Amino acid sequence: MPEKQLDVVVVGELNIDLVLWNVPMPEYEKEQLAADMRFAMGSSSAITAHNLSMIGSKVGFIGKAGEDTFGDFMIRGLERGGVDTSRIIRDRSLKTGATIVLANPPKKALLTYMGAMANLTLDDMDWEYIARARHLHLGCFFLQTGIRKDVAKLFARAKAMGLTTSLDTNWDPEDKWGEDLLQTLPYTDIFLPNDDEALRIARTAHLEQAIAALQKQVRVLAIKLGKAGGMVRANGRTYTHPGFPVEVVETTGAGDSFNAGFLQRFLQGADWSECLRRGNACGALAVTALGGTGAFTDRESVQKRLNAFLG
Ligand SMILES: Nc1ncnc2c1ncn2[C@@H]1O[C@H](COP(=O)(O)OP(=O)(O)OP(=O)(O)O)[C@@H](O)[C@H]1O
Ligand SMILES: [Mg+2]
Numbered sequence: 001m002p003e004k005q006l007d008v009v010v011v012g013e014l015n016i017d018l019v020l021w022n023v024p025m026p027e028y029e030k031e032q033l034a035a036d037m038r039f040a041m042g043s044s045s046a047i048t049a050h051n052l053s054m055i056g057s058k059v060g061f062i063g064k065a066g067e068d069t070f071g072d073f074m075i076r077g078l079e080r081g082g083v084d085t086s087r088i089i090r091d092r093s094l095k096t097g098a099t100i101v102l103a104n105p106p107k108k109a110l111l112t113y114m115g116a117m118a119n120l121t122l123d124d125m126d127w128e129y130i131a132r133a134r135h136l137h138l139g140c141f142f143l144q145t146g147i148r149k150d151v152a153k154l155f156a157r158a159k160a161m162g163l164t165t166s167l168d169t170n171w172d173p174e175d176k177w178g179e180d181l182l183q184t185l186p187y188t189d190i191f192l193p194n195d196d197e198a199l200r201i202a203r204t205a206h207l208e209q210a211i212a213a214l215q216k217q218v219r220v221l222a223i224k225l226g227k228a229g230g231m232v233r234a235n236g237r238t239y240t241h242p243g244f245p246v247e248v249v250e251t252t253g254a255g256d257s258f259n260a261g262f263l264q265r266f267l268q269g270a271d272w273s274e275c276l277r278r279g280n281a282c283g284a285l286a287v288t289a290l291g292g293t294g295a296f297t298d299r300e301s302v303q304k305r306l307n308a309f310l311g
Contacts, residue, residue, distance in 0.1 A: 003292065006133035007057040007267050009163075011047020011125070011147070013117035013140045014065045014074040014088070015097035017252070019064070019137070023102050040291035041077040042099050043117075044170050045139030047253040047292035048083035051282065052260035054296040055306070060084040060133065060216050062121040070096035071116070081293065087129050094119055113196065114143060122150040131161050135267055139256065141169040141181060149180045155187035164266075166190035168259050169197060176202045185217040191265065192259050194224040211238075222262055222276065229280045232272045239273045244284035244309045253292020257290075258283035261306075281309040 017091030097115025229243025
C-alpha cells in the first residue's frame with residue numbers, strides 16, 4: 001500500500017469568533033460599549049486541525065464555508081497552520097457562520113449563527129481523499145446538523161477503509177445527547193468528551209458511572225478534566241494525569257488542543273499515558289494565550305514550550 005499522505009483528516013465546522021470584553025448585557029434600542037475586542041478563528045474542529053498541524057502532523061480538512069470574508073479568514077488561518085484546505089467546499093449560496101462572545105470573565109455569553117457548517121452532508125465527503133489519511137477526526141457533532149445523523153456511516157466506512165476514528169462532540173446546545181450520537185459510538189476508536197459531556201451522554205450524575213457505561217461503547221475513552229488534567233480508560237485499565245499548572249489567560253480551545261496532542265501521540269504509536277500527557281501539555285499551552293490557536297502560531301516556540309512541560 002502506498003504511504004499515506006495525511007496523518008489526520010478532520011471533518012468539521014468553520015466559523016469565526018468575535019469576542020467583546022467587559023460588556024454590559026445588551027439592551028434593545030441602546031448602544032453600549034465594550035472595553036476590548038478580538039476577532040479569531042473559532043470552531044472546535046478547525047482549532048484541533050490547526051494545532052495538530054502546528055505540532056507536526058499532516059492534516060487535511062473537509063468542511064463547508066460561504067464565499068465570503070469569514071470563509072476566507074478561516075481558510076487562511078488553517079493554511080497558515082499548514083492544514084490542507086483543498087477539500088473545503090465554498091458555496092456562494094451560504095454564509096460562513098459566526099459566534100459573538102460577550103465575555104465578562106469568568107462568565108461569557110455566546111450567540112452563534114451556524115451558517116454553512118449546517119450544510120455539510122455525507123454526500124460532500126471525498127472518499128478518495130479520506131483514503132489518503134490514517135485517521136479521521138470529527139468535532140462539534142451537535143452543531144454539524146447536516147451530517148450528524150450520518151456520522152455513524154461516515155465512521156463505519158472510514159474504518160472499513162483502514163482509518164481509525166475519533167470524536168469530540170462538544171456540548172449539545174439542545175441538551176438532548178441524541179440517538180444519532182449513541183449510534184456513532186460503536187464506530188469511534190477514541191472518544192474525547194469533557195467530564196460534563198460524559199455525564200450528560202451517559203445520563204448519570206457520577207463520573208465513575210459514566211466511565212463504566214461509556215467504556216463499553218468505544219475503544220478508548222479519554223475524558224478532559226479542565227485544570228485537573230484528564231483520564232483515559234482503555235483495555236480495562238485506567239490512566240490518569242493531573243495536567244500541567246499554568247497561568248491561565250483564556251480557556252477557549254483547551255479541549256480542542258488536548259485532542260491535537262492526544263491524537264498526535266496515538267498516531268505515533270505511543271501508549272495511552274503518553275497520549276494523555278501530550279494532550280494535557282497541549283491543553284495547558286492553549287490556555288496561556290488568547291483564542292484557541294493563539295499559543296500555536298510559531299512551530300519553534302510551540303515545540304520549546306511543550307518540551308518544557310514534557311521534559
Ligand atoms: N486551567 C488550566 N490549567 C492547565 N491546563 C488546563 C486548564 N484548563 C484546561 N487545561 C487543559 O486542557 C484540557 C482540556 O480542557 P477542558 O477539560 O476544559 O476541555 P473542554 O471543556 O473540552 O474545553 P473546550 O472549551 O475547549 O471544549 C484539560 O484536559 C487540560 O489538560
Ligand atoms: Mg470540548
